[in-house]
Amino acid sequence: MKLLAVIALVLCTLSVKPLEMESAKILATFPFSGRSQYIFMETYLKALAAKGHQVTVINAFRNKATPNMRFIEAMKGHEFSDEMLGLLNEPFFWQQLKAMDYIVAKFTEITLEDDSVKQLLNSGETFDLVLAEMIQMEPLYAFAQHFNATLAGFSSFGTDNHVDGVMGNISPMSYNAIASSPRTNRMTFVERLSNVYETVVQEVYRHWIHLPAMEKMFKKYFPNSKKTMTAVLDSFSFILLGQHFSLSHPRPYLPNMIEVGGVHIFHNPKPLPEDIKQFIESSPEGVIYFSMGSNVKSKDLPQETRNTLLKTFAKLKQRVLWKFEIDELQGKPANVLIKKWYPQPDILAHPNVKVFITHGGLLSTTESVYFGKPVLQLPCIYDQHMNVKRAQRMGFGLGLDLNNLKQEELEKAIKTLLTDPSYAKASAVISELYWDQPEPALDRAIWWTEYVLRHKGAPHLRATSRDLTFIQLHSLDTLAGLFGVPLLVALILLKLSYKLLRGKSQKCPHADKLKNQ
Template structure:
């Protein structure tokens, strides 16, 4: 089947076209690119013509896959220059900055000359695929090209995705991704979780939606429906980078599909010879340390950096450290630095012992697939939630960023190296995660083609998308069920009181007889 699709991912836009290889994908985080490009490459290999607008053009050309390189770094640099600063901010300040990032990326993406050119072209698309991550304005592509839409989340389930297809998220046992709660919450935690959900809904309604609507109005030509209406009708399904075996069981509607880890190599690639030799010769094992693609280790304050160096120098294990600079002062001989590592394949090496991570969903997913325990240093977003899962699951330990010290790090690393239970727990979850009837990437490809085959698959759309808040929560029905008996009781009580007040007394009866 040769079809045309347009793929959008926050700062990430991809297209497949049956008439010509045109389209776009724009990406701000390389980790997001890794997930999205896995799906795009798979679709291209199946004959779909894919064009990608991205800051990360492919080094080797792939048939049916065309890159259009973009640059949005200048606009996002003020926000992403030092992501470690997020750890020092309060939760609401972090949420505010996260939305500011989303607005900036969305606006800059839609202003890119290549994207503007695409919107003024005569391209025809059979499907829009877009990441749902504070970029609702990009739903305009679905209307503009008159094509069905699939959402994709590298973040897992969140309000940005659940609202698109009507998936319920009961605050009693579904923790907010900005909170480090589990699915078993105390009364206090359920209260905080509920308040957080209400706050997030208010932020979306009164802060995010007006900005997204303004961006949408400016970027897409008329005539077009209001963004609030488009959001209810545009999306057919959502692909989630998540899986219940590595998360918590929760309700999903038919159109929300878990394809967590679709980017992971089921057959690990060969490592570069120097890395392979380094790891093969690590008789006491290897520790891999990476803070992800957005957070840079080189931005660590000297005291925290030295704490890591002092601890690593005392270990028998070798260390691979994602360090975004050519020099690392006082680097021990057992530590090797590099600005980017083939993380998935490194984690697959049998000598891997511990992964020190920021706790991002991609990193923790890869670690669990390969059965590697993690030490997490969460900084923002869902990293706190992911590490809460790791600690509860017995395959991870958290070291809060603000509490990083030589003693704290040494204790955590030695606890994990000295207790086999962390490795065993990670391997148990790995076995559960791998036990699937279909590879996640194959499942993702199936649903992309399913939605195309069935012209948007409107038959899987839940009726909840057509209900108001009052109707969805049955508040009108509850009002009747509770209100009518209360009204009857109230009227009955008033009647009895009135009857009692007008009943003649015995003295009145005697006066009448006399």
């Protein structure tokens, strides 16, 4: 009997075939004119295309032809990029929310008004999956229901209370700071108080100002939508998050919220262009790499700030690679090489690169940790301030105020990172933690994407919390039933007892005599 059981088990095992993945049609939207968000997803989208999926990308810049990929280039956003970035320096939180709201509304409308996008919307085409960026551009999420597709999200900065809310994830304010703050998961009482205040203000603004404005735009561009905007917001099947617990902190996630921090990085760096390779390898004291990313441009830095950087770099023994967006830089020292674009991950992979000076964006921070490089961060906007605090707390970086940059402080910070081994050591430790994963982030992102496609949106991953009201989710109704009803009964009994005792005292036979005495 045992032999028959073993044979039956073997035959059963042989009969189970892995689910085959048919080619899917995928649409990904990148409404912002900066390249950062697209860089986060580019490797992933190309990998999907390489597996035979048909990928359509809406973005705001020129693209190289790629097999199985079609690009819709909505370029008008570049006309407003500088104006948009200038709005992000508002000093007060409410004004910051208004500025961000104006920016997302502007880029959403620019995307929907683009002729090529309109042509796609009117094409009668269908898709299997729509990937949308999680930056509160709700009308763009309607592409999914318009094309009869499953809706999925991606977030290059990771998660926040908005992303958590969409997925029904629990996000305690006590140790999850809002993404635009300089706070980390280790907050003092005052910081936690600020975090609660700003979260409440953010939610008030979102529900009373942002969402009504987005709903008007939703109805304007999708008047025949089968779903309301609220229903569209509730239809996300999964989200790819550009973070990893080794870079941020452990926190709750639902199974359809996938950490893929570093998904954009190639595990095998490409060979460097010869001039860059020669510049790096012929520097006996090593090299410093400096880039402010794709949204903040070095050429637009105030002249005083540029002069501070140039004077500091001129005094260094190390050579400096500086991502600078124009061909000429007046006063450039001989030890500085400027280029409009650098293959950043390939440069950071080189052992002769000692320090990375960056704006502190999450992609750049991830790359610095991935390759074990200490960082000097000069934050400008949004999550960059939080990333600086994390780098300082974790010991692999320092931060300075770009708007008030002093040469003495800059020199001291660079010297500290170059000479104090603790920063390189901390970076190496975190790098080891990041690398210790069961599979590369890219493989994980591809697997989950195809899993959701195979299972028609994977509705079994949907959290029940998304179907509960605030009162039900936090058990306020059951707590009221558990403690409120007994308390109410006790109050009623107390009142009845009081009336009964009072009635008895009024019927006392000696009451009149006592009154006359």
